[in-house]
Amino acid sequence: IGQIRGGLITRPDSFLGFITTQSDEVPAGAFKAELNLARAIRDGRVSGLAARMLPLLYEFPEEMQTERDAWESSAHWYMVNPNLGHSVSLDRLEADWAQAKEKGEVEMRRWASQHLNVQIGLALHDQRWRGADYWEGAADAEACGTLEALLVRCEVVVAAADGGGLDDLFGFAVAGREKGSDRWLFWAHAWALTNVLEVRKEIAPALLDFAADGDLTVVERASEIVAGVTAMGQQLIDSGLLPDKAGFGVDPYGIGAVTDALDGIGIVEPCLWPLGQGTRLSSAIWSMEFKLSDGMLAHSGSRLMAWCVGNAKAEQRGDAVLITKETAGKSKIDPLVAMFMATKLLEANPEAGQGGPSVYETRGALVL
Numbered sequence: 001i002g003q004i005r006g007g008l009i010t011r012p013d014s015f016l017g018f019i020t021t022q023s024d025e026v027p028a029g030a031f032k033a034e035l036n037l038a039r040a041i042r043d044g045r046v047s048g049l050a051a052r053m054l055p056l057l058y059e060f061p062e063e064m065q066t067e068r069d070a071w072e073s074s075a076h077w078y079m080v081n082p083n084l085g086h087s088v089s090l091d092r093l094e095a096d097w098a099q100a101k102e103k104g105e106v107e108m109r110r111w112a113s114q115h116l117n118v119q120i121g122l123a124l125h126d127q128r129w130r131g132a133d134y135w136e137g138a139a140d141a142e143a144c145g146t147l148e149a150l151l152v153r154c155e156v157v158v159a160a161a162d163g164g165g166l167d168d169l170f171g172f173a174v175a176g177r178e179k180g181s182d183r184w185l186f187w188a189h190a191w192a193l194t195n196v197l198e199v200r201k202e203i204a205p206a207l208l209d210f211a212a213d214g215d216l217t218v219v220e221r222a223s224e225i226v227a228g229v230t231a232m233g234q235q236l237i238d239s240g241l242l243p244d245k246a247g248f249g250v251d252p253y254g255i256g257a258v259t260d261a262l263d264g265i266g267i268v269e270p271c272l273w274p275l276g277q278g279t280r281l282s283s284a285i286w287s288m289e290f291k292l293s294d295g296m297l298a299h300s301g302s303r304l305m306a307w308c309v310g311n312a313k314a315e316q317r318g319d320a321v322l323i324t325k326e327t328a329g330k331s332k333i334d335p336l337v338a339m340f341m342a343t344k345l346l347e348a349n350p351e352a353g354q355g356g357p358s359v360y361e362t363r364g365a366l367v368l
Helices: 002-008 029-042 062-066 068-072 074-080 090-103 105-115 132-138 147-153 194-199 201-213 222-239 256-264 278-293 303-311 334-346
Strands: 154-163 170-178 184-193 216-219 248-250 272-274 297-299 312-317 320-325
Touching: 029 201, 062 068, 074 090, 090 105, 132 278, 132 297, 132 303, 147 154, 147 170, 147 184, 147 222, 154 222, 154 334, 170 222, 170 334, 184 194, 184 201, 184 222, 184 303, 184 334, 194 201, 194 216, 201 216, 201 303, 216 222, 222 256, 248 256, 248 334, 256 272, 278 297, 278 320, 278 334, 303 312, 303 334, 320 334
Parallel strands: 154 248, 184 216, 184 297, 248 272
Antiparallel strands: 154 170, 170 184, 312 320
């Protein structure tokens, strides 16, 4: 797009037009950038030379997009279909919409994005984690939009870290029990090595968007990830909210450099707690589902975590459940796994600086 615009400089009579429906996935990269610019010009937030664009956006007001009853009503579809009654009829749209509803949530969202220009906020698929259905409604940026905000509101916090290979993200999550309400509050951050942007080019625009939001840090060396996790670990120690026992969960087969660095600031066993992966996180997966459905779990509302939740696929393994990636390679879920690990610690009802989990420990809540 930049090269096309550059070529227009020598042709003063030239014209560049974009004609598109909404994205059928969460908007990212160049598409998102152009859409945001067009909206900003339309709304008067951008003016002058930067506003040399005439945006014609046929989309519902933001409040209608978030109220499903509003945009599902065919009485409002004329607002986003200027050629209604000419190239397309209302009867045909209503029939197509009825079929989409019969096919399920995934098709409903895709259809709404293409025919009503409703922006998809969380990508859902047939094998999605059930907590995804409640995720968007649990966002509370005031309570846990930052780590500092979460620490102020909580009486105890736990943390967990999950990292894979060099082309994966490194996920870090903090979970706390809110004073007075007993709500569970979650905040997460991620790191990515620069080579991830090269190896996984298809997700690079999304990752750069998350970095711009401040929820992901792109680094040159793995040692920078270790330093970042250590700094946040020190922040938790300084808060006085970290349990003496089982306060910081790590993969038993995780990165040794991280555990060594945590040892250097005093996060050692029994505060440093090994947590098994895979189906051993089943209780945490179900705990988050129940808390989300009951309105007793809140998170920061970051686009990073919405993306990770949309990438998660639930697989039944006997009486247990396993969360895997919806698409191998490009689907990253490490920060979400870190949240499940933190939940494993939080569901044991810890107390700040007083030995940590005790109530459920003998019942097997903390299974290695």
